[in-house]
Amino acid sequence: MKVGELSPAEVRRALTGPGLRVATGAFNCRMQSEVGGIAPELARLYTHHELLDDAAFIDFHVKIGASRGLRRWVRPQALFTVDEVSPFTPLPQDQALPMMEWGLNWCISAYSHHLLVLHAASLSRNGRALILPAPPGSGKSTLCAALANRGWRLLSDELTLIDLRDGRLHALARPVNLKNQSIEVIRRFAPEAFLSTPVLDTTKGTVALMAPNAASVQASAEPVWPRWVALPRWRAGAATQLTPMPQGEAFLQLAENAMNYHILGEQGFAALGELVDRAQGFRFEYSDLDEAIALFDRLAEQEGA
Amino acid sequence: MSCLLLQIWLQPDACRQLDERSWDLLVRQARHANLLGRLYFVFEQQGLLEAVHPRARAHMQSAATMAARQHQAMLREARILRDTLAALGLPLILLKGTAYVAAGLPATQGRVFADVDILVPHERLGEVESQLILNGWLSATHDVYDQRYYRQWMHELPAMQHMQRGTALDVHHTILPPTSRLKPDAAKLIAAAIELPGQPGIRVLAPCDMVLHSATHLFHEGEADNLLRDLSDLDLLLRHFGAEAGFWAALVARAEEMDLAGPLRLALRYASLLLATPVPADVRDATGSAQPESLDAIYLRVLMPHHSSSTDRFARLARAALYVRGHWLRMPPHLLAYHLVHKALWPPSEPPRPLDAPPEPQP
Numbered sequence: 001m002k003v004g005e006l007s008p009a010e011v012r013r014a015l016t017g018p019g020l021r022v023a024t025g026a027f028n029c030r031m032q033s034e035v036g037g038i039a040p041e042l043a044r045l046y047t048h049h050e051l052l053d054d055a056a057f058i059d060f061h062v063k064i065g066a067s068r069g070l071r072r073w074v075r076p077q078a079l080f081t082v083d084e085v086s087p088f089t090p091l092p093q094d095q096a097l098p099m100m101e102w103g104l105n106w107c108i109s110a111y112s113h114h115l116l117v118l119h120a121a122s123l124s125r126n127g128r129a130l131i132l133p134a135p136p137g138s139g140k141s142t143l144c145a146a147l148a149n150r151g152w153r154l155l156s157d158e159l160t161l162i163d164l165r166d167g168r169l170h171a172l173a174r175p176v177n178l179k180n181q182s183i184e185v186i187r188r189f190a191p192e193a194f195l196s197t198p199v200l201d202t203t204k205g206t207v208a209l210m211a212p213n214a215a216s217v218q219a220s221a222e223p224v225w226p227r228w229v230a231l232p233r234w235r236a237g238a239a240t241q242l243t244p245m246p247q248g249e250a251f252l253q254l255a256e257n258a259m260n261y262h263i264l265g266e267q268g269f270a271a272l273g274e275l276v277d278r279a280q281g282f283r284f285e286y287s288d289l290d291e292a293i294a295l296f297d298r299l300a301e302q303e304g305a
Numbered sequence: 306m307s308c309l310l311l312q313i314w315l316q317p318d319a320c321r322q323l324d325e326r327s328w329d330l331l332v333r334q335a336r337h338a339n340l341l342g343r344l345y346f347v348f349e350q351q352g353l354l355e356a357v358h359p360r361a362r363a364h365m366q367s368a369a370t371m372a373a374r375q376h377q378a379m380l381r382e383a384r385i386l387r388d389t390l391a392a393l394g395l396p397l398i399l400l401k402g403t404a405y406v407a408a409g410l411p412a413t414q415g416r417v418f419a420d421v422d423i424l425v426p427h428e429r430l431g432e433v434e435s436q437l438i439l440n441g442w443l444s445a446t447h448d449v450y451d452q453r454y455y456r457q458w459m460h461e462l463p464a465m466q467h468m469q470r471g472t473a474l475d476v477h478h479t480i481l482p483p484t485s486r487l488k489p490d491a492a493k494l495i496a497a498a499i500e501l502p503g504q505p506g507i508r509v510l511a512p513c514d515m516v517l518h519s520a521t522h523l524f525h526e527g528e529a530d531n532l533l534r535d536l537s538d539l540d541l542l543l544r545h546f547g548a549e550a551g552f553w554a555a556l557v558a559r560a561e562e563m564d565l566a567g568p569l570r571l572a573l574r575y576a577s578l579l580l581a582t583p584v585p586a587d588v589r590d591a592t593g594s595a596q597p598e599s600l601d602a603i604y605l606r607v608l609m610p611h612h613s614s615s616t617d618r619f620a621r622l623a624r625a626a627l628y629v630r631g632h633w634l635r636m637p638p639h640l641l642a643y644h645l646v647h648k649a650l651w652p653p654s655e656p657p658r659p660l661d662a663p664p665e666p667q668p
Binding site for chain 2: 055111113
């Protein structure tokens, strides 16, 4: 059974009660929220996700708590907890929905050193994955959201998970974080995609979440081999340009964008080495999303032939 | 109060009967007790890793990896600190987790920690502090009250932190605050410390002293956060050293000599009660560790993982009692009253964080 098959009231009851248990690719999550107002949008963001029964192993038991006492009325706050521990300071309550996503990402980066975790978006086409590692502001999430709306399978927009045993990528297929101008860009580019109401004045600016499509969510349990690494950079008016990147440079770029490379030590070094052996590295500059997608489609087709 | 973590700890084989939900609970309890990484080694040693639920195994492996990374960093700090103290002609004496790791003891397994602990002679403390500051170690607290609290009444300097590497350092001059009711002689500990083979200039406490320090620390602690982890350290130390001839007799004698028979009695009691640590019958009799204690009501609660699944409605009260007990043992009543009033009026602002967690993200 999927989240989308529940009535709005059922979602809200689960969320404010025992929790909404969903499979999100490599991890099972139980989401609770005392801020019931996030239920309708959360339900739409996770509409294609499979519900788990009560007996399932849950990786992350997360909860958004609502403020009590005076704070209930005066500038109410939301507090994220994972299994009774709150790893960070509260945020204004209107940020409760993005906070759930940030919190889940925090859980993954804190508790997943059995994987190499990169700060990168990843998508796949015909069973081969494209990794987009990038610092904030490079247009990574926009490109990721655009590709995910044009036939590419979304693995993850923020955290790329690499299996240390075989080097394959695990999917998350969770909502995509869009910021500032990207929100409007994606709205126009893919009017059919569901975007949550933008939340203003977060530390990242204005943010909205985009729901992953059904195909990406349905395939989220299947790992994929990495094939391309492209370091994206959006520049106004730039021509679409894909420039091969030497292996050594690709290695350093990936290491720089890894969340736990320093924790994994030798294992991390070996995993990144294998990754740059398997995947071709590129620098990618663009300003037009349609051209960008056409280029990556061609890359994927050449591979298929 | 049933605690799945303790059941499995005592009988790892029983994990074969666990359903998914129980595996889930086991991981959560172990994480709350900071024992998740060590649990990985428990299963590994019993050849049970294959029987562990894959999701649970991933969490344990993650925690064990984090611990291994911390160990590597701590060993590096130890080598740097050795060179820093060598300039003063002092050997580096490591305490607690750092000592277990440097000495390669079984208590290393999956041990997570927040800081490096070292012991220096009281009369050299000023010199040591200056030398450390010159090498980039700065006091982590700027609170005037805290500074005075540590310097006047405590057995250690206010926590220091390296300005580049961020490592936290506790510099001890003895193992209990000078204001404590018990008065162990730190000079004797320092005199008996042993140099580690192959690591010139790095010393750890002698086996009996290491156990006594671990026991003393555990049963003077006012914060309940890592008590089960610390008890597990004791269990591993006792199992390891207990196999050596003459250890137990020496331990009992040393405890008397150092005024630490009380902490040893409690350590042996709760380690054997909760973790089935083998204690010879004559040692049990000599220390009285088998006798029920009025403290059982507190310790049998606070030693449980701090998770709603393994605590009862008296747990909060027990933790409060532990806090008061910890301070009661460390200071005479007038100081205690003064300190508690101060802490009540100006509570510490930083909430406690999990030891194995990365820093707060910039969302």
